[in-house]
Amino acid sequence: MSLRRSLLAGSILVGGAAATVVAANLGIGLQRYGPTYLRRTLTRRWIPDLRDPEYFPARPIRAADRAFLLPVDPDGPEHVEAAFASIAGRHGASGETLDGFLARTRSTSLLVLHRDRLIRESYANGASDTSLLTSMSMAKSVLSLLVVAAIADGYIPSLDVQAETLLPDIGGLRGTGITLRHLMHMVSGLRFENPRPLGWLSWEHIFDGERVSYLTPDIVSHLATARAGQTPGSHFSYDDRSAQLVGLAIERATGRTVSAWLEERLWRRIGTEAGATWVLDRKGGHERMESGINARARDWLRLGRLVLREGDWEGTAVLPRQLVREVTHAPQIIAGLADPISRQPEYAGRSYGLFWWGLVDEPQDCLAEGALGQVLYVARSHDAVLLRTGGGTRDVPSWATLLRDLAAALPA
The missing domain is CATH 3.40.710.10 (DD-peptidase/beta-lactamase superfamily)
Known part of the structure; x- marks a missing residue:
C-alpha cells in the first residue's frame, strides 16, 4: 500500500474512533441529564455570562407600590x-x-x-x-x-439548625451534622456528582459537576447527588451548590x-x-x-x-x-x-x-x-x-x- 493510501486509511480509522467517542459522550450525557441540559452545554461556551437573563426563563418580582426616591447631591x-x-x-x-x-x-x-x-x-x-x-x-x-x-x-429556627431537618429529601445531608451556618460559610465539606463515565475520554464540557449545577433544568436532582466529604467546618470551598441548598431550604421552610x-x-x-x-x-x-x-x-x-x-x-x-x-x-x-x-x-x-x-x-x-x-x-x-x-x-x-x-x- 502506498504511503498516501496508508495515511488516508489511518485518518479514517482515527476519525471514526473520535466520532465514536463524541457519540458516546453525547449519548451518555443525553441519558443522564436530558436534552435541555445537553443543548445548553453545547451552545454555551462561557459560564457565567451576562446574557443569562436572555437565555433562561425567569420569575417576576414586583416593585414597591411607591418608590423611595434617593436624594441627589448636585455637587x-x-x-x-x-x-x-x-x-x-x-x-x-x-x-x-x-x-x-x-x-x-x-x-x-x-x-x-x-x-x-x-x-x-x-x-x-x-x-x-x-x-x-x-x-x-x-x-x-x-x-x-x-x-x-x-x-x-419563625420559619427557620436559627442559623445553627441541622440542614437535614430543612431538606430531609437530600439524603447526603443525613447524619453529617451540617448546619445552615456551615452551608452559608461554604464549609460544609459536601461533595457532588462529578462523573467520568468514559474515564479520561469523558468530555468535561458535559460532565463537570459545577457546569451541571449551572445549566441543569432540574437543580433538585443534581443537589440530591450530595455526599459527605470533609469534616463540616474544617475547610473553605466556594461552591454554588451550597447556595442552591440554602435557597431550597428557604423554599421548603416558607412555602x-x-x-x-x-x-x-x-x-x-x-x-x-x-x-x-x-x-x-x-x-x-x-x-x-x-x-x-x-x-x-x-x-x-x-x-x-x-x-x-x-x-x-x-x-x-x-x-x-x-x-x-x-x-x-x-x-x-x-x-x-x-x-x-x-x-x-x-x-x-x-x-x-x-x-x-x-x-x-x-x-x-x-x-x-x-x-x-x-x-x-x-x-x-x-x-x-x-x-x-x-x-x-x-x-x-x-x-x-x-x-x-x-x-x-x-x-x-
Whole structure:
C-alpha cells in the first residue's frame, strides 16, 4: 500500500474512533441529564455570562407600590470624579476620567450613595437607568438576607439548625451534622456528582459537576447527588451548590419560591422603583439560587442601603438589626478554620462568611460580589454604598478594593 493510501486509511480509522467517542459522550450525557441540559452545554461556551437573563426563563418580582426616591447631591459627581482621580494610579487608570475608565473596563454601571445621598450615577456600554442588571453571585448575599427574614418570621429556627431537618429529601445531608451556618460559610465539606463515565475520554464540557449545577433544568436532582466529604467546618470551598441548598431550604421552610419571598419581605418594603426577575432552571421550576437576580442599579443600591442601616428602612425594621449585624459582620469568622480562606492564594486579603465577602483591612465593611466584577460594596466605615456592574475583570484585578479606595477618598 502506498504511503498516501496508508495515511488516508489511518485518518479514517482515527476519525471514526473520535466520532465514536463524541457519540458516546453525547449519548451518555443525553441519558443522564436530558436534552435541555445537553443543548445548553453545547451552545454555551462561557459560564457565567451576562446574557443569562436572555437565555433562561425567569420569575417576576414586583416593585414597591411607591418608590423611595434617593436624594441627589448636585455637587456629588464632581466629588466622585475628584476622588477617582486621587486613586486612579493605584488601579491602572492614571489620567482617565471616570466615564472613560468605565467604558474601557466594560462596566455597565457605577453608582455611589454617600450619607444617604446619590452622588454619582453613571452608565456605560449600552446600559441605562432602566436596564435590568444581573447579579451573578451577588444573589448569594440576597439569600443571606432572605434567611434572616425566615428566622425573624419563625420559619427557620436559627442559623445553627441541622440542614437535614430543612431538606430531609437530600439524603447526603443525613447524619453529617451540617448546619445552615456551615452551608452559608461554604464549609460544609459536601461533595457532588462529578462523573467520568468514559474515564479520561469523558468530555468535561458535559460532565463537570459545577457546569451541571449551572445549566441543569432540574437543580433538585443534581443537589440530591450530595455526599459527605470533609469534616463540616474544617475547610473553605466556594461552591454554588451550597447556595442552591440554602435557597431550597428557604423554599421548603416558607412555602414560597425565593422570588416570592424576596418580593414579600424585601423588595416591596424598601421602595424599589421597578420590578425585578430571578432566572429559573426551567420554566415554572426553581430559581437559580446562586445567581440570576436582575434589577435596576438604583434598586441594587437600595438593597445595599438596607444593609448599611442594618435592617432599618425609614424607621421601620424590615429585618431585625441583630441578625443583620450577625450575617453581614461575619466575613472574619471563618479565619479560624483548619484550612482558612487566607491560605488560598486566590483569596489573598479577603474573607468570607454567611454569603458575604469582606476585606481583611476593612473589617467593618461587607460586600456582595459576583463573577465578572459585579460588586455591591457596603462601606460602613464611610457611610456609603457603591455599586459596580459589568463584564470582565481583566483590566481591574479587584473591583472590591477599587470601590473601597473610592469610598475612602470621598469628602469627609
